[in-house]
Amino acid sequence: MLKVVNLYLHNLQLKQSLITSVKKLTFSRELRLLAPTQFKAVFEQPFRASTPELTILARHNHLDIPRLGLTVAKKHLKRAHDRNRIKRIVRESFRLKQHELPSADFVFVAKGGIGKLDNATLFAMLEKLWVRHIRLAKKPQA
Template identity: 45%
Template sequence: MNSTQELSAHPETPSSSKQAKNDFPKSNRLLSPKSYSHVFAQAERFGNRNWTMIVRPNNEDYPRLGLAIAKKQLQRAVWRNRVKRIAREAFRSHKKELSGYDIVVLGRKGMQDLDNETLHSSFLHLVRKIKKSKLKNSPSK
């Protein structure tokens, strides 16, 4: 059997059904410089040893993520790409808790030395802090 026959023989694999629920569409991304500026203008900062998150309520029922991993913090592209991949995966798996926020994720020096599990749990620590903050309920300036 060739590859097209194999694909048609098994139209829905477990990974494809999981991917549909944990996707990362364009509506969940900050794409333009204007949207990044909007978040940075009046935002709350959350941080720990590994990550910094700039957070602002977005008056939508879905979250949006922007990544600003600086070359100054992580010099090698391999390191930056790995950190971005971990941030996107953690965001995807916790979209429900972050609904209603625009978030810009910043990296910190030394992240390349940490393992994926540590970075992921550190990201989730900030997700919990954001959820507890009740930032959405505070009046906008």
């Protein structure tokens, strides 16, 4: 009987530690750039990581969290559902990578040709750019 109780308590402790150790992967309001001044600050002196279809700009934000802003112009994607698809994929990529990213403000900028990318290709490009920003953040600043 004592072994059963000890085993139960051990399993209960494992479950509780797993629950508390799981990181939240939400994309709450605190993780978004909302005001034009926040976007301007990133555009002034950014670190850039880009491909021909997209650019991710970043600037250290003195917070403990990364934040994301999205810009997808009608010039590059005429239809709203195309713009929404791109933004949805970028948000999902950021949401999954947020705990690895440095504390910086990121602005995603869509360029011409982004509408021709399928979801998997776009997601893979974003992964590479996030890794590039992680490396840039670890580099010592001069």
